Amino acid sequence: xxxxxxxxxxxxxxxxxxxxxxxxxxxxxxxxxxxxxxxxxxxxxxxxxxxxxxxxxxxxxxxxxxxxxxxxxxxxxxxxxxxxxxxxxxxxxxxxxxxxxxxxxxxxxxxxxxxxxxxxxxxxxxxxxxxxxxxxxxxxxxxxxxxxxxxxxxxxxxxxxxxxxxxxxxxxxxxxxxxxxxxxxxxxxxx
Amino acid sequence: xxxxxxxxxxxxxxxxxxxxxxxxxxxxxxxxxxxxxxxxxxxxxxxxxxxxxxxxxxxxxxxxxxxxxxxxxxxxxxxxxxxxxxxxxxxxxxxxxxxxxxxxxxxxxxxxxxxxxxxxxxxxxxxxxxxxxxxxxxxxxxxxxxxxxxxxxxxxxxxxxxxxxxxxxxxxxxxxxxxxxxxxxxxxxxx
Numbered sequence: 001x002x003x004x005x006x007x008x009x010x011x012x013x014x015x016x017x018x019x020x021x022x023x024x025x026x027x028x029x030x031x032x033x034x035x036x037x038x039x040x041x042x043x044x045x046x047x048x049x050x051x052x053x054x055x056x057x058x059x060x061x062x063x064x065x066x067x068x069x070x071x072x073x074x075x076x077x078x079x080x081x082x083x084x085x086x087x088x089x090x091x092x093x094x095x096x097x098x099x100x101x102x103x104x105x106x107x108x109x110x111x112x113x114x115x116x117x118x119x120x121x122x123x124x125x126x127x128x129x130x131x132x133x134x135x136x137x138x139x140x141x142x143x144x145x146x147x148x149x150x151x152x153x154x155x156x157x158x159x160x161x162x163x164x165x166x167x168x169x170x171x172x173x174x175x176x177x178x179x180x181x182x183x184x185x186x187x188x189x190x191x
Numbered sequence: 192x193x194x195x196x197x198x199x200x201x202x203x204x205x206x207x208x209x210x211x212x213x214x215x216x217x218x219x220x221x222x223x224x225x226x227x228x229x230x231x232x233x234x235x236x237x238x239x240x241x242x243x244x245x246x247x248x249x250x251x252x253x254x255x256x257x258x259x260x261x262x263x264x265x266x267x268x269x270x271x272x273x274x275x276x277x278x279x280x281x282x283x284x285x286x287x288x289x290x291x292x293x294x295x296x297x298x299x300x301x302x303x304x305x306x307x308x309x310x311x312x313x314x315x316x317x318x319x320x321x322x323x324x325x326x327x328x329x330x331x332x333x334x335x336x337x338x339x340x341x342x343x344x345x346x347x348x349x350x351x352x353x354x355x356x357x358x359x360x361x362x363x364x365x366x367x368x369x370x371x372x373x374x375x376x377x378x379x380x381x382x
Contacts, residue, residue, distance in 0.1 A: 041232035044324020133235025172378035178369035187363035
């Protein structure tokens with residue numbers, strides 16, 4: 001297969017990725033700010049750590065430093081416009097919850113609500129942060145997970161016949177998975 | 192929509208994710224070790240940083256510390272069994288390149304080959320590492336990207352009509368995207 005060189009900054013080689021909406025309390029305004037990121041990853045099993053990248057210029061970045069916690073919320077394919085609107089508006093100017101009529105779900109372990117429309121949300125307690133290039137990686141320890149009933153099977157795997165998760169492709173484009181292509185191979189220990 | 196609590200360790204809430212095969216030179220054995228990870232993410236645009244999580248118990252972890260570089264290689268949906276085999280074998284015991292008959296592509300900027308079968312690969316120079324829970328996050332600066340000709344469009348977005356990327360769902364299950372669901376929304380600055 002022929003291959004060609006591409007400039008590192010000119011190719012979204014790392015997409016598609018799940019759209020992850022980060023929720024942070026804005027105590028001064030009495031609301032919760034929600035912003036979509038695609039640069040996010042689990043980082044550890046034990047303890048369960050999950051990391052999200054936020055630019056220091058964002059309102060969310062400022063709020064995470066103040067509250068020391070955040071929620072991560074995952075959307076389905078019907079919510080691409082919501083994700084795009086959450087990215088378009090800035091929490092500095094607008095209460096997105098009011099502007100977009102968002103329903104919140106109260107927290108269970110911490111103090112930050114999650115997005116009720118998400119098929120799954122996790123409450124994260126900020127453990128550390130690392131400045132990496134033009135972003136800050138916020139590392140949260142997962143304290144609680146709330147899932148839409150029936151969204152995950154008894155092994156904790158997403159039920160692709162029930163949920164079509166929203167993935168980002170870059171440059172304003174979104175896609176979901178093809179549930180008919182799920183294949184299962186025997187699980188063994190990683191090398 | 193009704194939701195329920197799930198134990199943080201019992202739910203793969205963060206899948207599906209792209210399968211990312213990490214390649215590292217094994218100079219002692221004169222080969223390259225390739226191991227699949229799903230916990231990986233871009234971390235910065237400028238400089239372009241990409242991070243991969245590896246357990247300290249793995250051979251790959253040991254090798255990255257020695258060589259100070261790695262490649263990341265992305266597979267398509269037809270290569271689920273290859274991903275699973277790369278995870279099943281350990282580079283401590285087996286030369287996976289020989290055992291699986293892998294074709295390598297020579298590096299362009301660094302010294303670590305990539306996997307010729309991948310639709311896109313990136314060469315990463317190790318910049319820093321962070322011990323996070325039971326994993327180490329290796330942060331590499333992307334030095335070069337090699338893509339299968341025609342795999343990405345002029346905006347650097349994956350051509351979903353050409354490539355069906357391999358995503359991991361957890362528990363040995365793999366899936367790809369549904370190219371018929373791509374939607375495009377106007378791009379604006381993030382909040």
